[in-house]
Amino acid sequence: MLHVLRRIVLEVGAAGNLTEALEIIVRRVKQELAIDVCSVYLRDPDGDDRRLLLMASEGLNPEAVGHVIMNAGEGLVGLVAERAEPVNLENAPDHPRFKYFPETGEERYHAFLGVPIVHHRRLLGVLVAQQRERRRFDDEHVAFLITLAAQLAGAISHAELIGEVDNRRELLQQENVQIRGIPGAAGVAVGQGVVAYALADLDSVPDRAASSVEEEERAFRQAVQAVQDELAEIRDRMESVLPPEERLLFDAYVMMLGSDSLVNGTVERIRGGRWAPAALRDTVRESTRNFEDMDDPYLRERASDVRDIGRRILMRLQSHVRDPEEFPGRTILVGEDVTATQLAEVPSERLAGVVSSRGTGSSHVAILARAMGIPAVMGVSDLPVGRLEGRELVVDGYRGSLYIQPSPELLEEFRHLQEEERELADGLRALAQEPAVTKDGHEVPVYANSGLLADIAPSIQSGADGIGLYRTEVPFMIRERFPGEDEQTEIYREILQSFDPRPVTLRTLDVGGDKSLPYFPVSEDNPFLGWRGIRITLDHPEIFLTQLRAMLRASQGLTNLNILFPMISSLAELKGALQLLQRARDELLDEHYVIPVPRVGVMVEVPSAVYLAETLARRVDFLSVGTNDLVQYLLAVDRNNARVADLYNALHPAVLHALVQTAEGAHRAGKQISVCGEMAADPASVILLLGMEIDALSVNVAALARVKWVVRSFSRARARHLLEQCLTMEEPAAIRALLDNALVQAGLGGLVRGAGRA
Structure with a gap:
């Protein structure tokens, strides 16, 4: 069965x-x-x-x-x-x-x-x-x-x-077709759909009309001929390796390429107005279905051969990569699972919005979109991706909705909303340069999260009080090997010098989970509970020591280096990391480097660290809460899984109680505590963090001005009173409603619409 x-x-x-x-x-x-x-x-x-x-x-x-x-x-x-x-x-x-x-x-x-x-x-x-x-x-x-x-x-x-x-x-010919997803990045965008699809994946090829039937047919026939030549070459190359009966497979492939059903079927569809990849896709589907319907097991297996040939032809058809100028001026990037690489292929000045079938508001693509200030909708499970190429779309990142073929009235409504956003952003621009001080005089530094050298200038111009989280894994991920000590030193030095004397927190290598290195693959059944973060670097001291030495060397003559250890779950892990840090510094001192003692912190991302907050804080200089992972682990919800996205909520009572306990533990130890996860960028959540007396916040640059506005609009006493009320509540929705009402009362109603999910 x-x-x-x-x-x-x-x-x-x-x-x-x-x-x-x-x-x-x-x-x-x-x-x-x-x-x-x-x-x-x-x-x-x-x-x-x-x-x-x-x-x-x-x-x-x-x-x-x-x-x-x-x-x-x-x-x-x-x-x-x-x-x-x-x-x-x-x-x-x-x-x-x-x-x-x-x-x-x-x-x-x-x-x-x-x-x-x-x-x-x-x-x-x-x-x-x-x-x-x-x-x-x-x-x-x-x-x-x-x-x-x-x-x-x-x-x-x-x-x-x-x-x-x-x-x-045909539903997509109607106006205002609404598809619900998950808010990924706040904002609204109006633009033209561009489908991001995996190369050599027939199923992901979008529908598209042929701009020139003759050119599409010629390209298809050339691709077929190229694959025939390729298969003939493979057959000849395998002559000395395979017996004659096994080499017949390649002859069968060449025969299939010359068959009427595959070639003529595709050409017929092209002449009907389809572009070659979509015509090939539908022809291969029809052929494979015919084979799969056959009773003979051998013939049924030929369906996989047809799919293989189809993929080979598609690869030849896709030799042309879309040039930057080919993207529309207001590109809405749409895909089954949009990746950071696909996002980066679109010129930033042409990218208006992002829509992805997979992922959630906590996926890395959504986080990247927020950092870029690009509206995004994630987890649109019923998204008809292949049919959205070239269509007019509206992305509502506040409510997590996509509108297809919007009516003139709906377009006018969203353009009015865009104008309101621009006015709000213009009004906050001057505020971003001012310090974030509560109404009762408590200054709360607001730092920027970063991961690329290209982020430095925008972070400085944004009014950030420093870098609260620099993700050092990004330089590792964009290379084809581990960067050497000198390479890393150069990168870290540029960041530290650019912000001096403002603090810069460099997080040590944090890979594993949903972040992998192409040259250091980690394959596990449950990667989020597996070998990641500090666990990898402690197991590979040669990698860890190189990075620590680079950080310390970069700080020569400066005093703004903070080092942050990720994914600490026990005191033993912290001790191991501190010992390696001391060893790296001792080595550099022996080599006659003048190295100041850096401030060291621990990321609170797992439940065990919540309960150990005071113990850990006594051995370091500060704690930094990574709410993205902490919420995931506390609620047992994969933050990249759209099926359970509704369960992922940073305003869950359990999360709030855990944060209160962590903050109290840090303060009992006499140490500062910051929050560097996405929760720090949510205006409603910021009120609660002020009430917990969180000492600093670190957010993406796009959210910095809004967060400063919230801090300046509340006193700690008012925030503490609201926190006490929320801690008695049992439902996240009720907590959200109370905080949104508080924002409105404080004159921050313009932020409520953009609060999105916690």
Whole structure:
């Protein structure tokens, strides 16, 4: 059954539209389970959301498809939908909820099994199996249909969105189509969709019209010829290695490349107006589906050969990389899983917004977008990526929404919102240069987070009081090897000198988890709970000592170096790191360097560090809370997983109590504590951090002025009073509402809209 299930899911995934997909489902289920009827009912796309429409059937009267409609709570199908659980009956007509529809001809069938199709807690429809004889379907059949319905729910929801539930309409031609995601970076953007897709990945190729049919056809034929030549060369090269019968595989590949179905099928689609990659994609899907439908196991395996050939041709077609000037002036970058590299390929002056199917507000791409001041929406699970190339889009990073084909009225509304944002930013520009002092006279330094040398000038100009977190792993990630001691010294020296005498906190190498080095791969089943941060550098003192020496050498003649150790979870780890730091300094002193003693801090990112806050603080100069990871570990929520993004909330009562305990521990030890995670950039959260008497905040440059505005608008006493109220609350939503109201009362209502998720 598992093998059958996989094949059905693959076939459905390759279907061109929902109608075709549903026909595959009912045909294959009827065939594999040897039953008399398989049907799919979906919510009526053109009517009441509570009604169910027969969308496909193998066994019932074909004329009933598209015409039989059941209202909520009507019939056995309605019962399955109402309960959202399977209904398994030996003789359906005996059940009081049975309803006969003459046009279906189903009075002949007795056994009934219906399972709900549910996607993200939302009922999409019902999958039904029926049999003439009286019988209860066995557990294997029930489990199979439940699993299949769960597997196919996402595909059905996606197809609903792109307007294929009913072939009579095309949703993306309507105005103001709204798709919900997760707020990634605050702000709104209006622009043109540009699809970021992985090279040589047929499934991610976007739909696009051919600018020149002749050029697309010529490029395709040239790519085919290039692959034929490549395969012939491989075959000849393997002549002395493989026996003749094995080399026949390459001859088969060359024959496939010359087949009418692959070449002519693609050319026909190109001549129909498609650009070559999309035409190739659809032809390969059709060919593989034909092979997968065959009974012969050997022929079924040829489907993978067709996909391999398709990828090879696609690679040749993609030899042209988009030039910077080819990006529209207001580019909205859209992708299944937008990466930092893809983001960097778009000239910053042309990048208006980002939309990604995967990821959350705490993903690195979202953090990077916030640092750039670019609105972003993440985790749009039903995003029809391939259909958004060239479309007019509106990105609402405040609410986590994407609008496709916005109406003139909606565009005017969002452009008005953009103008309000510009006015707010202009009003805060002067404030950013002023110190952040609370109404009762407590100064709270606001530092900048950084990771590139290119960030230095913007950070200085932004009015930052220093660098609160410099992510040293970035120079490691953009190289093809570990940077040497001299290279690192040069980088750190430039940062320290640029901000002197303002403090600069260099975090030691923090890789692992969702940050990897191409030349030092770490592959683990659970990387966030694995080998990362200080654990890696302690296990590799040769790497750690090189970095520590570079930091210390860079500080010669300066007094603004702070060193921060990440991912500390025990006192033993801190002692090990301090010993290596002392060893690095002793070595440099022996080499006659004049090295000042740096300030040293510990990042509080894991629950154990919360409970050890006072113990750790007594052995260092300061603590710095990394709320991004701390929230993740406290709530057991992967911050890069869109499925559980709703559970990731920095205003969760448990998080607030943990932060209070950490701050109290640091202060009992007589040491300062700062917050450098994304929580420090959220205006509502800043109020609570002031109430906890957090000594400093470190944020991305784009948020710096707003954070300073919040600090200057509250007294510590007022913030402490609000904190005490929040600590008695049990729900994050209630805490958010209280703090947003406090911002409005303080005259900071313009920040509430942009608060987004905590």
